[in-house]
């Protein structure tokens with residue numbers, strides 16, 4: 452295979468005045484991923500390069516980054532699909548810790564604000580079950596694959612424009628899943644939380660979130676459903 456030039460954004464906030472790019476030449480192998488190339492750089496050329504990852508299987512959600520201008524999981528992005536020049540940058544909308552490694556705190560702060568956990572309606576020791584073939588199940592199941600990678604958050608122009616004062620696609624999708632769950636006892640409280648000044652009505656429906664999600668989730672659809680539920684509630688209709 453042809454050699455590949457990997458241009459990586461380098462930045463150490465405490466010592467560098469501004470970010471800069473460093474290019475490494477690597478010899479790719481078949482099925483090699485962008486994450487593999489970063490490990491190769493660390494092993495053979497520069498051990499100080501920093502980035503985040505864990506599972507290397509598309510499951511943990513830690514290896515999100517900008518690859519050739521688009522948010523992707525680096526462990527699921529094959530080098531052969533990108534050509535001979537690859538540009539790797541940290542995710543947008545997050546503070547850089549070092550190089551490609553970002554601080555995920557803004558994302559998980561938003562997550563926390565929507566009360567992201569199930570609140571049972573009744574105090575019981577029994578599991579509350581919705582059968583797998585029930586219609587209600589389909590609404591909930593659709594978005595439970597979220598791996599909290601933050602790629603939708605980094606792609607969201609409203610998060611950028613409002614300097615983080617928007618809950619963002621993933622947190623709102625999580626909230627909608629719980630609001631739509633008939634077993635949940637915090638529906639109304641949660642709906643108020645996600646329709647305030649940082650909530651669903653701030654979404655401009657740009658749609659980048661659904662373009663980048665590696666799990667095929669459509670946060671924009673969930674956000675739209677939150678808006679509809681809030682309008683119904685305001686009109687005194689059943690939500």
Ligand code: SF4
Pocket residue numbers: 596597598599600601602603604620621624663664665666667668670
């Ligand atoms: S909704 Fe998709 S892009 Fe957003 S955090 Fe979850 S898995 Fe990642």
Ligand code: FES
Pocket residue numbers: 504505506507508509510511512513514515524525526527
């Ligand atoms: S390393 Fe876990 S999703 Fe990529």
